[in-house]
Amino acid sequence: MGEVMRHALAILILAFSMSIGANRLCAETINIVALGDSNTWGMGQGNTPGGVPAGEAYPAKLERALRARGWDVSVSNQGAAGQTARDAVYSLDRRIPAGTKITIIELGLNDRNLLGASPPDIASSLTEIIRRVRAKGSAIILVRHWRQSDEAIFAAVQQSADAVVNWWSSDLYSNGYVRPEYDPGDHSHLNAAGTDVIVSRALPDMERVLTQIGFRPSR
Numbered sequence: 001m002g003e004v005m006r007h008a009l010a011i012l013i014l015a016f017s018m019s020i021g022a023n024r025l026c027a028e029t030i031n032i033v034a035l036g037d038s039n040t041w042g043m044g045q046g047n048t049p050g051g052v053p054a055g056e057a058y059p060a061k062l063e064r065a066l067r068a069r070g071w072d073v074s075v076s077n078q079g080a081a082g083q084t085a086r087d088a089v090y091s092l093d094r095r096i097p098a099g100t101k102i103t104i105i106e107l108g109l110n111d112r113n114l115l116g117a118s119p120p121d122i123a124s125s126l127t128e129i130i131r132r133v134r135a136k137g138s139a140i141i142l143v144r145h146w147r148q149s150d151e152a153i154f155a156a157v158q159q160s161a162d163a164v165v166n167w168w169s170s171d172l173y174s175n176g177y178v179r180p181e182y183d184p185g186d187h188s189h190l191n192a193a194g195t196d197v198i199v200s201r202a203l204p205d206m207e208r209v210l211t212q213i214g215f216r217p218s219r
Contacts, residue, residue, distance in 0.1 A: 030215055031099050032075045032206075034059035035088065035129075036106030036143070038189060039168065040079025050186025054079075058198045059104075065199050066206060070217030073210075084110045085125035086117065092132050102209060103133045105161075106143040106168075119150040126157045134160075139213050141205065143167060163209050167201045 034040050042057025043049070054060070054077055063075035078095040085107040088095075096103055108126060111117040117125075123146075130140050142161035145168070146154050158164045172179060172194060177187045182194035190198070 028072070030071065030073045030101050030210065031097070032063075032073055032102045032104070033078050033096050033100050033138070034062070034075055034104045034106070035092075035095060035133075036079040036104070037083040037110050038079065038081040039109070040104075040106050041077065041081055041083075042079070042195075043081060043189075050184040050191075051189035052184065052192055052195060056192060056195065058195045058202065061195055061199045062202055062206065065203055069203070069207070070219040071207070071210065071215075072218050079106070082110055082114065083107065084115060084117075085122055085129060086111055086115065089125060089128050089132070092129065092136075096133055096136055096138065098136065100133075100136060100138045101213065101215070102141060102206075103138045104141045104143065105129060105133070106145070108145040112145075119146060119153045122146070123154050123157050126154075127160065130157070130160050139209055141165060141209055162212065163205055165202070165205050167198045167205075169201075172197065 038051065040057065040059060041051075042054045043051045051057070057077060057079070059075045059077040059079070063073055066073045066075070088107055105126065107129070108122045111122045111125065112119075126142070130142070133140060140161040141163045142158065142165070144164055144166045172182055172190070177183070178190060178194065182190050182197070184191040184194075
């Protein structure tokens, strides 16, 4: 009888310990970093200030939207106006802290538009960013910013990410400029309505990757 009681007690202790572990897991805030250029940061550049304040840029709105759906997340806005993939390689240690679970990489446009970098050079920079971020233990969501004609050049880059997304798709633009309903005044960046479109597209991708790496909403 004593042996049976000891065995039952051991099972209860194990179950209790597992319950505590599960509760800690549920209580863990999921750290997400949005790494990118002014599309991520929020504020536009140029003679006419454009865009939205960083507090209303897509990372902040994405955090609020995910929290509203029961995800205990913190989305850090690590965008910078004029940021290039080439230069971002050298700032990852301070921008992607330990414990980051997902990194959204939105880079490459400025390499092409400001530096005149070739598609292979941009792909090389993105490959190195993904390699370094992956080494930190973070999953990768890569925002597609290359032309359809360059698909083959970026094939390996896509394969190295957990998800490749097209949140800034052509329906936000017309003849190379932001559509009037999404234009903050600089004809390049997005206003509040435009960032809402980005967040609506981002939500299913974010939830899919969160689930894929083992997280569940807390409610």
